[in-house]
């Protein structure tokens with residue numbers, strides 16, 4: 179699909195993206211926009227090479243693509259200046275290779291914070307109240323009347339939410355769980371989440387003034403403390419060498435038997451095979467997963483686990499957010515082509 183065919187600058191998007199604002203932004207600034215409409219979901223390096231062709235000023239790409247040495251050197255050869263991932267995470271991008279070839283890299287933070295946090299909160303609730311299991315039970319025609327023990331789950335109020343990685347998304351999630359469900363907070367991060375701490379303190383005082391049990395917060399000195407103490411744990415680190423298999427067999431073993439683990443960050447943060455084993459051994463332990471180690475696949479056995487809620491990497495999938503991500507991705511590329519600083523540069 180081609181927009182503004184006579185545009186001076188050639189910008190390629192490896193996927194159609196929501197909305198038209200991002201296209202207009204580019205075409206209004208003399209860009210020819212080429213959108214790949216190839217049906218297959220995951221494009222190979224070869225597919226992308228042929229999209230880049232001989233002349234390409236910038237590319238908007240997706241987290242399913244491997245942007246490394248080969249693609250950046252070819253983009254450079256085609257006269258390219260910028261690459262923007264339509265995602266906040268850029269573990270699929272070798273930023274060093276982009277730097278080497280003088281290609282600016284952009285990502286799309288900010289616009290997806292609340293949407294992603296809302297999905298992590300949804301997974302927490304779905305797991306704690308066994309929503310998916312109960313839905314399947316209804317649809318299978320198994321409901322034959324109210325029973326005192328039918329689909330009993332956990333009450334979140336007064337329990338402790340554990341956040342590993344209290345950056346933008348982790349903090350937004352924590353606030354939702356604290357304010358929405360009056361949970362206490364324990365978090366682990368290399369940096370102090372001062373605004374989050376201030377929020378919990380102020381909210382605790384508000385509850386107290388209204389005669390309610392105040393919420394509390396604690397910054398854990400080790401991740402293990404979070405795993406041991408929290409009832410619901412949500413993972414929000416970036417994926418890199420230090421966070422690969424952050425949750426492994428040993429760390430699963432120290433979590434509460436009835437804990438809930440949520441992951442809407444990146445799949446390889448959890449050793450998924452160890453998780454499947456843990457779910458089998460601990461039927462009261464529940465997980466809510468948006469991401470998987472070998473996406474789009476699940477490790478054998480996971481799909482059979484009733485104590486797992488699984489969704490296909492949809493954490494940022496609200497209309498507003500996806501249009502915002504597309505717009506930011508376009509702004510990143512446009513900025514560099516026009517010689518302005520790009521909107522969001524993970525190098526900074």
Ligand code: DGY
Nearest residue numbers: 264265266267290494
């Ligand atoms: C991201 O942005 O990194 C998400 O995984 C997709 O929105």
